[in-house]
Amino acid sequence: MKILAIDTSTSLASIAIAIDERVVAESLVNTDRTLSARLIPEIERMLATAGLTAADIDLFASTIGPGSFTGVRGGVATIQGLALATGKPCTGFSSLAVLAMNFSLSNTLICPMLDARKNEVYAALYDCSSSIPNAHIKDCVLPPAAFLNLIATLTDQPVIFLGDGALRFSELIAQRLGSQAMYAPYPFNSPHAANGALLALHAFRHGQLLEPSQLLPVYLRASDAEINRAKG
Amino acid sequence: MKILAIDTSTSLASIAIAIDERVVAESLVNTDRTLSARLIPEIERMLATAGLTAADIDLFASTIGPGSFTGVRGGVATIQGLALATGKPCTGFSSLAVLAMNFSLSNTLICPMLDARKNEVYAALYDCSSSIPNAHIKDCVLPPAAFLNLIATLTDQPVIFLGDGALRFSELIAQRLGSQAMYAPYPFNSPHAANGALLALHAFRHGQLLEPSQLLPVYLRASDAEINRAKG
Numbered sequence: 001m002k003i004l005a006i007d008t009s010t011s012l013a014s015i016a017i018a019i020d021e022r023v024v025a026e027s028l029v030n031t032d033r034t035l036s037a038r039l040i041p042e043i044e045r046m047l048a049t050a051g052l053t054a055a056d057i058d059l060f061a062s063t064i065g066p067g068s069f070t071g072v073r074g075g076v077a078t079i080q081g082l083a084l085a086t087g088k089p090c091t092g093f094s095s096l097a098v099l100a101m102n103f104s105l106s107n108t109l110i111c112p113m114l115d116a117r118k119n120e121v122y123a124a125l126y127d128c129s130s131s132i133p134n135a136h137i138k139d140c141v142l143p144p145a146a147f148l149n150l151i152a153t154l155t156d157q158p159v160i161f162l163g164d165g166a167l168r169f170s171e172l173i174a175q176r177l178g179s180q181a182m183y184a185p186y187p188f189n190s191p192h193a194a195n196g197a198l199l200a201l202h203a204f205r206h207g208q209l210l211e212p213s214q215l216l217p218v219y220l221r222a223s224d225a226e227i228n229r230a231k232g
Numbered sequence: 233m234k235i236l237a238i239d240t241s242t243s244l245a246s247i248a249i250a251i252d253e254r255v256v257a258e259s260l261v262n263t264d265r266t267l268s269a270r271l272i273p274e275i276e277r278m279l280a281t282a283g284l285t286a287a288d289i290d291l292f293a294s295t296i297g298p299g300s301f302t303g304v305r306g307g308v309a310t311i312q313g314l315a316l317a318t319g320k321p322c323t324g325f326s327s328l329a330v331l332a333m334n335f336s337l338s339n340t341l342i343c344p345m346l347d348a349r350k351n352e353v354y355a356a357l358y359d360c361s362s363s364i365p366n367a368h369i370k371d372c373v374l375p376p377a378a379f380l381n382l383i384a385t386l387t388d389q390p391v392i393f394l395g396d397g398a399l400r401f402s403e404l405i406a407q408r409l410g411s412q413a414m415y416a417p418y419p420f421n422s423p424h425a426a427n428g429a430l431l432a433l434h435a436f437r438h439g440q441l442l443e444p445s446q447l448l449p450v451y452l453r454a455s456d457a458e459i460n461r462a463k464g
Contacts, residue, residue, distance in 0.1 A: 012255065021418040023244065028258040028426075029281055049261055104417050105392055107339055131417035160337055185336050185363035186253040187426035194260075194419035 001204070004043070004057045004082070005196035008035055008075030009067025009095035010114060010164060015042055016193035017050050017057075021201070023194045024050050035074050043078070055086055059209070061200035063191070064092035066122035066139055066220045067114050073217060080212040089209035093199040094218070097133045099163050100126040101195035102188045108158050109136065111151065113165030116141050121165035122220060123147045125154070132202055141220040144169040148176040158182055162189050233436070236275070236289045236314070237428035240267055240307030241299025241327035242346060242396060247274055248425035249282050249289075253433070255426045256282050267306050275310070287318055291441070293432035295423070296324035298354035298371055298452045299346055305449060312444040321441035325431040326450075329365045331395050332358035333427035334420045340390050341368065343383065345397035348373050353397035354452060355379045357386070364434055373452040376401040380408040390414055394421050 007014045013035060016026040025046045031038050047053060062079035065072040076092070083090035099112035106128050114122040121144045125137035137150060144165070151159060161173055162184035173181045203209060222230070239246045245267060248258040257278045263270050279285060294311035297304040308324070315322035331344035338360050346354040353376045357369035369382060376397070383391060393405055394416035405413045435441060454462070 016419075018418070023260060023419050023422060024262045026258075026260040026419075028255060030256045101417075103337065104420060105335065105338065105340065105414060108337065182337060185333075185427075185430055186250070187248075187255050187258075187424065187430055188336060190255060192419065195417075198417055198419055 001059065001201065002052065002057050003059045003061060003197045003200050005061040005193040005200055006039070006043070006075050006079065007063040007095055007098055007191040007193045007196055008039065008071040009063045009065060010071065010190060011068070012190045013039065013071070014191055014193035015046055016197050017046055017052065018194060018197040023197070026192065026194045028190060028192070035071055039074060039078055054082055057082070057086065058088060059200055059204055060088060060090040061196050062090070062092055062215065063095040063098065063196065064216065065095060065218045066116070066141065067095045069219060069223050072219070076215055076217050080215055083212040090212055090215050091200045091203040091209050092215050093196045094139055095191050096122060096124045096139045097126065098191045098195045098199065100124070100128050100133050101198070102162065102184070102192065103128050103160055104131055105129060106160065108160050108182065109155060111159050111161045111166070113161060113163045113169070115165040115168050119143055121147060121169065123165065125151060125159070131198065139220065144172055145176065148173060152177065156180065160184060164189065233291065233433065234284065234289050235291045235293060235429045235432050237293040237425040237432055238271070238307050238311065239295040239327055239330055239423040239425045239428055240271065240303040241295045241297060242303065242422060243300070244422045245271065245303070246423055246425035247278055248429050249278055249284065250426060250429040255429070258424065258426045260422060260424070267303055271306060271310055286314055289314070289318065290320060291432055291436055292320060292322040293428050294322070294324055294447065295327040295330065295428065296448065297327060297450045298348070298373065299327045301451060301455050304451070308447055308449050312447055315444040322444055322447050323432045323435040323441050324447050325428045326371055327423050328354060328356045328371050329358065330423045330427045330431065332356070332360050332365050333430070334394065334416070334424065335360050335392055336363055337361060338392065340392050340414065341387060343391050343393045343398070345393060345395045345401070347397040347400050351375055353379060353401065355397065357383060357391070363430065371452065376404055377408065380405060384409065388412065392416060396421065
């Protein structure tokens with residue numbers, strides 16, 4: 001079972017190739033404003049390094065968000081194209097779940113938090129004590145203070161914060177939650193596509209694969225274009 | 233502070249570039265028998281992707297082992313060369329410590345275990361509850377059964393096993409430790425150089441940098457060549 005998984009929800013895109021529960025290649029690459037130019041060449045390079053072609057891949061997986069609209073759209077479209085062209089199935093995963101999986105097997109609750117601009121965060125609260133994360137607060141978009149209040153009403157146990165939203169709002173987190181909040185060491189603040197490949201394998205084993213047309217982004221809020229259109 | 237870190241102790245080599253507590257690129261690449269041909273081109277490619285040259289790097293870091301003799305030697309020599317040519321300092325880190333750091337902030341003890349061939353493992357037991365791992369059993373080379381006995385005499389608390397040695401000897405681990413043993417999800421079984429970059433930053437902050445000539449592999453046992461020479 002050969003899986004190609006990508007996460008393009010943040011400016012540090014991640015691509016992974018896994019074969020039978022073994023990661024054979026993973027790449028984190030800074031794609032600020034250059035994702036569309038870099039994603040396909042990077043996928044081609046990694047396939048070649050692994051001695052594979054797109055036709056060898058059995059399952060394609062992409063983040064479906066939340067995160068950068070452009071990034072998520074680009075990632076989903078690329079995986080849809082690869083799945084369509086090869087006739088292979090695909091699946092999607094939450095960028096926040098994959099980010100939380102950086103702390104797999106942790107007994108501490110995990111709060112992945114991505115900067116959603118406009119003074120909001122994409123955030124969730126996951127139990128990662130088993131290898132598949134379990135949401136205590138589902139992926140949502142909120143002002144960071146409102147999300148921290150949600151956590152405070154739910155638990156007084158320690159919570160590990162990670163992601164670019166946690167880095168941006170670390171002072172606010174410290175003010176609101178004090179010593180309840182723990183912070184990820186810096187290499188843990190980005191989603192790793194290898195964890196997306198693990199979720200894809202889980203989806204495969206549970207018969208939850210999709211046709212390319214069924215792989216859809218989950219933005220959690222309307223884009224600026226949609227908001228402007230609605231305003232008329 | 234720009235750091236280039238590499239871990240070449242296993243067949244899945246890892247290279248990371250970090251700038252000021254931010255990972256800007258990381259790569260895991262399968263280098264079975266091709267490390268010497270692949271390492272420099274991969275470093276060049278990653279520097280170019282990050283918009284950097286070797287001269288821009290402030291600190292170079294390599295695994296010093298334990299692990300594949302050829303891999304560790306190649307990694308150390310490459311980092312020595314880069315540090316010498318640029319006049320920048322370097323530092324080394326344990327491949328087992330970096331592997332254990334895949335479970336940073338965990339309250340569970342971590343046992344990184346690499347296959348050392350000859351029915352032995354390179355292994356250690358780390359407390360990773362803070363971002364810098366703390367050894368309860370230092371890096372050593374032992375038959376896996378002997379190492380598991382060492383753990384059993386030390387603690388009856390759960391231990392997370394990871395690394396290619398843990399995968400190879402998983403049955404033995406289960407026999408000896410039963411439900412005390414937990415196993416890493418598969419993306420966690422390889423060292424990530426970004427964690428090596430974090431250790432390098434820690435070494436820098438504590439004034440523990442080295443001249444290139446001081447960066448030396450720690451093999452933990454004699455090579456076959458040395459054993460054969462001693463036999464005369």
